[in-house]
Amino acid sequence: MEKLLDYNPVFLAFLATLFTWFVTALGAAMVFFFREINQKFLNCMLGFAAGVMIAASFWSLLNPAIEMAEASGDIPYIPAVVGFLAGGGFLLLIDKILPHLHMSRGKEDAEGLSTNWRRSILLVLAITLHNIPEGLAVGVAFGVLAEEPSIGALMGATALAVGIGLQNFPEGAAVSVPLRREGFSRLKAFHYGQISGVVEPVFGVLGALLVLWVTPILPYALSFAAGAMIFVTIEELIPESQRGNETDYSTIGAMFGFAVMMLLDVALG
Template sequence: MLTTILIPFLGTILGSAFVFFMRGAMPSLVQKTLLGFASGVMVAASVWSLLIPGIDMCADMGRMAVVPAAVGLLAGMAFLLAIDRLTPHLHIGNSKPEGPRSRLSRTAMLSLAVTIHNLPEGMSVGVVLAGAMQQGSAITSAAAMAMALGIAIQNIPEGAIISMPMRAEGNSRLRSFTMGALSGLVEPLGALLVVALASVLTPALPYLLAFAAGAMLYVVVEELIPEMSEGEHSNIGTIGFAIGFTLMMVLDVVLS
């Protein structure tokens, strides 16, 4: 179980290490490709690893089986929207911070933006693991591993997208790597919290699966796709999305 939880964090660490091997800012073409790839992985994971299993768990409700998924999805989006509004943060490539006014440094606000991004990913791994731990659940340990691998794969380019701009902001390579790597620490912590509460949360598991999906989809629609679509090379981001979506879909189906 611990290995599954740590796999996404290792992906962030590996991606953040790119700052030691790449000089200057990350080319726009590469960044848009990676943003599209991360978006595709998260959308596919939301559908195949979270929403569909949640609906399947409520099959005895007949046509009403979709209700927990719908409620959880909207609640997850509302939760991320609230955090987005209440937390001072700065998105990569933007000069104007979002959220309430703050005296935090640009580096700190960049880190907070990424932490907001990573929180639903950690929750997603944790809730799928929690489902796999429940007897009689349709969710398997292989499905949890597929989710962890998919998130880890998209965390590799994400880690680079974080550490490289921090280097461009004037931070040292070591500091940029450290900040990039630590931005992923919220993922195993979020996963561990959900797993620890698994026995208490069992009745609400279908809602939690959809909640995690809603939170991830919020990040994709609010942050990743707009950044991917700005300026030139937006079609490259779309290709990255297709590759990421297909890869996560295959992982989920083959390993489940």
């Protein structure tokens, strides 16, 4: 593990987000085995993803941001609050501009700028939008290694990547399986499902580079990523996990997701 500290944080961020993309592809591959996903199971998995995102936002991003600001002599809550709200505002802006469609809605309910794009493209763009803060969060977490090249920082960033990867699995399936149900071939549905994760390596590298270039903004960058992730969780994951009458499953999934991510972060980080 110590040898990994010799590698460039940007390269490590790239490898980590390749992993999260790979797990998205694994989830999308469920289309080769299933044409439908049981709603209870989907609610549970989406709830799990929401729990992971909430826990990661605090344990992997906000808490380290507060500690870093405190250690540097700054007022600790300023970077946390400013960065957090800026991250949410950034995702809100993209949400208003990028055409996309939430999974449970018809094409007439598409958000963002008006377009004639097909429903399948809009569905993929919705998940792609969610993957932007995830890639950014992992990239910034590995960028911390430039300022703090320790085993603890490396393990914390690795725990975040593993947690994000775990919650990407149901997201990949939540794209590919509905597309199959709409008449797409299994291969084409898989292609659309996995491609939604392409932005994670892109924004992972950008996040790590940003931290390397402007080290003093690190607490703000961590908080920014947390705000973006919380926005996605509240805007999409939680509402989607509450579909149907079996909402207890989504709640249980969220509890387990939070617990798993907290365990990973506290035990490894």
